[in-house]
Amino acid sequence: MSQTLTERIDAAIEFADLESAIPDAITDNLASNISLRPYQRTALERWLIYMDKYKARPKAPHLLFHMATGSGKTVLMAALILDLYRRGYRNFLFFVNSAQIIEKTKENFLNPASAKHLFAPSVRIDDKPVDIRAVDTFDAVNTNAINIHFTTIQGLHTRMQAPKENAVTIEDFRDYKVVMISDEAHHLNAETKSKDKLTKDEAKEKASWEGTVSEIFRQHPENMLLEFTATVDLSNDAIRAKYADKILYDYSLRQFREDGYSKDIELRQADLPPEARMMQAMVLSQYRRKVAESHGLHCKPVILMKSKTIKDSGDNEAAFTAMVAGLTGEALDALRAASEGDETLSRAFTFIMDERAMSGADFARELQGDFAPEKVVNVNNPKDLENRQIELNALEDRGNEIRVIFAVDKLNEGWDVLNLFDIVRLYDTRDGKANKVGKTTMAEAQLIGRGARYFPFIAPDQPDAAREKRKYDSAVDTPLRILEELHYHCSHNPKYIQDIRNALRETGMLDDTARTVRLRLKDSFKQTSLYVREYVWTNDRVRNPRDGVAGLDAYKIEGPFTYPNLMTGRVTEASAFGGGQLTLKPSSKEPVSRDFKLADFGRAILGFAMDANDFFHFANLRDYFPQLASSSQFVTSVTYLGGVIVSVRGLPDDLDNLTARQKLDIAQYVLHQIESGVKRESVEYIGTKDFKPYPIKDRFTDKVLKLRIEGETGQSWTESNVPGLDQIDLSGKDWHAYDDSYGTDQEKHFIKYIHDQEAWLRGVYDDFYLLRNEKAVKLYDFDTGRAFEPDFVLFLRKKDEEASTILQLFIEPKGDQLRPQDDWKQGFLEQVKTKARLETVFQGRDYTVLGLPFFNETGQTNTDFKAAFETEALDV
Template identity: 75%
Template structure:
């Protein structure tokens, strides 16, 4: 079989041909809290390439975005709607299988007050305001607006088959080109399958065939499908989507790149009531950990039952359990949890660290888990009416803590603060090591709940708020906010089933390994560890003291405005071979330069007032020496020096209207704004380095490592595949601070390289110590403030003439596949050598800090590193 569309685009991507700037009409019109993630940008780049450059593109494209649950498919829909409006589309049909998803999507698309609203308060495309409207029909809609018809596919089918007045009809799709957007699109494949279940047979007449009929009504219609779970193992479906999958971003990729919670399976040989109680304690632990770090997080528990009747009974049992809770019961549970590391840690934090008595803890739980904060969603009508509330569980005024459900939340539920799922039944449908349908649905629910809860880590302010931060520090208390606990009974066969299902969906990381990275006891007791310091810099807000005007942001002062409308009208006779006849004007368009500041003050003021970026308080952030808005308008350093080239008919250019002048100024300001945002740097790294105690920064850690190549393989246990490592007994090397090494191949090559030169170093220095830097300390780029954690820090200490000197070297082993894209790190390490400032004499010791080029054991990298290290180490007589 020939390459799929996705494989063709992948091949192009390898050559860097997809890289493109996302149009401003997309980026500036999304809600301010939306920052496109790298994989979302990749999807948009593929879309732009397909629409603009792909030779095989049909006039009426049918495409599928196969993207992981929680990856932000709705955000991608919003970007495509904005781009398609630029391309002349005005009418959009959004359809899905479930009514509850419709309500949620309407809220996201149409309600500016919603925290999950997708668009900026004012959408402007081609410098014109664009309204977003929900419509019942495309007949007589505004041609200047984005018109969206929201519907279920079942409801759409009914209206098409039995049309009513003022509702969408098949004629709408004949008379207007429409973009059809299908969410949870795997439901559209009932007709494609050769064998159907009873439910799929009922769907056949209404779903896939109806969509196909609508799609065929206009030659420029588009059909864009979005789903995380299309069944590509089915031959007919795989064939159908052979040339339609534009982007395939799997749940496995999503998890590996850090955008999901980690899944922890908690199996307990306990009745359902006790499992519910454990989940309540862990949920409250999460809330208290968040509060202790200044974060707002209201964790939610999903109690999942097998039947509606069971769900109601479990809810009643839960309500009774909470109402009757006592301090004595919690004290007993605390004592019983001593063999459960996670639960024990929760009780220790709440009742010991936070000094809360069992009685007070019981009262708190009775308040936080009272009946009004518990909901049951098994009634479809209740679910539909509460859909907005259930999709706003993260809001400060939303107090829901527990949800009882059977299967009503398996699709279309966007929740970030679900941390516990409690399975309140003990059946399984797996057979002969094959995953059953129910178990797979449970795994998919886990995947939905594993959406990451975004937060800014107090100890990592520069880390992405939407990605995991503590894979390399599992002992950190905030790690509990990066885990989803799935509570189930102790049933080894079911555990195997659910693990297989999670493995199939991509949510189970088979390659993960948890290891203890321990400092050697001898090192912990050494004077060096107890009294020495590591020198690091800090990150501060960029003062922009050297900014003197637009030129400081590399903005040229000449702009080219898109053509004015010429007003030319042409006609072509049907029998003249296409010969054009001109009317109104025979004058050819010309270009003319205008000084922007020469336009009237009212036009300049109106343009700047309409754009918050050019309000004085904001401009001062980027131009600290700017005295006033008047100076920005008149000074040659700013807007006063800007000219804009406008192309149009001479008579139009001689008589620009106020509206045209305003449009020209707005365009120029937008170009300036884009340039400033592109070049501006919010933070810089200080050049002054300050000391921190080594014993406070470098401690024992529990790490979760993905087994890739050498990473995660023990040196000491002989697991490594790097040649000759077994000849070095790392446990006896006093200069190596740890009891093992689980690093990459280049890290291990570097340690071996250092071991080969150990005798020479000990001949020049009293002692030396190598420390692995696993999030112990950070450096910050002088120019951009970007954080950097060098893999190793080498300390060289010696005493001469009654004075002690300590040299601190930052070292970064690097695979060649990463060397180019992380080149800035090597440049920064070089800058440290001549720009870092510090108290050279500190506590009677002479300190120096230096950076080395990347280490790689291949030539010529190894030669450059060795030469640089040799020049630094020198001889005993050199300084």
């Protein structure tokens, strides 16, 4: 079988070592709160390689981005629109399957006041402002703007079949090249399926959706079709064949979850009537809100109450309203008493009623206020849903107090919500048969996947951790872990639970290999003087003071710059009335290149160019050039613009008489190049060289971990397949502080290595202890401030009559497959010995902090580690 497009691009990247830097036209023009995630950057890099370096690329590409629900496909669309504008495209047709999605999409693309607006307040490409507009037709649009026509595919088909005045027509697509962007693109495949596999609805769609899109695509030789979906049915042979040469990037929901970008799914089954399940969800929702508030975070959790029919949904809403109105302290006390076996609900009541000292009556009154009828919405009316779409798209906003949504299936697609934490299934039926997942159950699993979008927050105890990723897989007993979980509440029905588990497994949202383990410090270690009295030393991250920056050369800005626009003086003429061929009047002189000092263009030109670019406003320049005294110095000093040379190519006469407009264009181009270079080379943070002491007993504690079994990772010491471990009773080794090890094969090999050195170490040191670092301590790279959590800290202590010497070693076992991306960590560890400063003095104790090369059980890596370990451990 021939290679798919994905496989061909993968091979080209691997063997030709292809890479493509994301242009400033994208990064500078996305909203400031958007930071491209690694997989989004990968998708864009593949796009750039495909567009610029893939020789088999057709003139009119048709591509599919197959990406997980919640992975930010809309951000990628915005980035691609910016890049396509740079490539000469101006007209974009954005279509979706559902009318209810249109308004929220327009809000994201067009409204700068929206919290989810995708673009910078002022979009500039090639130093020119670019408007982003919604248009009804591509006839007579602004050729310098991004013109977007938003529609449903059904509405587009209708207009193609019955054209109306001032509406987009098929002629628009013949006369102008257009980029077609299809969201939820799996709806376009009704025609691709063979007839015997079409449902009744799909058969109705057959003559419209896919056929209309195909017809539009064929109208212009440079039209482009970009499809985005999370759920294309690649198990269908015809669809798989259709997309074999079209899938440019595939990022599965399973990978999305494993990378930490989703909530974890917890299935809560209760043998209780629907009303009681609604009450449980309400208590847990309020618990989340209070936990967030206690940590200084704003989070207004939302509950989705899902019914089977519209009538049931209305009845359930009425029951919920009555239940809240009649809520009493006694009812909550009774629920608490009945939940003793429910660890999560018990923890919620303990936190609210005991730790926060709230009586049942006060808690009931609070719930009545927070879940009042005006904060509950039913979305089963299509017209009402369309009107409410913007409100439902802004559930995270501080001014939006909706807490509960009643629905049947109106929110199965296009719902972008991050603070949904509870889905309550208010019916008890199943459609699975013979271990096969039914259609309804699969739709429920997909809804759970949509609700599992992660709620981003900055954790007070991990300020440097990515706000958009899970932070507590290694400490699931931490209170804030409740903000990383989606609870799916259903009745106690073992067969249905098996069905929904199978469906979640198929979609990638459930990990069969996940396990929760308790990692405990041994009681013997907790009683040692090292644990009780001693310290672990780590550094901090601070803003880069840029003390050594005294000019452009600090950022590797070197000239001369070359202005790309050639001024040839060549003129073309044609008759205004047609009928004649174009004539070319070449100049009698040939173009030449000439160097100019940018400062010679004058203060007025340079000042205007700098004023037009926020980066060159003095307050911002001072952040990058702290020794800069004034804007005037930046313009005139030879270490700044005064020393910049730009090469311009053109006719001698033109170069002798550059106009003010031409000088301004050249100056703006050079400033843009300088801005890009400074941003590329600048470092916002650095790691301090001063290491501070923190009590070991405060940093290293018992842990509850959620681990995914992958090879040795997640396997206990006794379950391990690493040779020789069965001969070592780790629980009886007092030097191994924790009672077990669930690490990688290399980590287990390292523990075995320390075991083999035990006699030698005891001959040198009075005691030594090895501690697994499960987010206990974090280091920061001296040069860039990148965070790093070494896998182990080894403490070696030697005593004499007057003082003790404590050696603290940071150690990182590393598999060969991870070396290339993590080599910077080894470089940092090897700098610790010479750069770390321990200025705090403890009488009678001398501390030394060191880092070692990576440990690897085989090859040169381990030779380097052993040499360094033996040298440093003996140097006391």
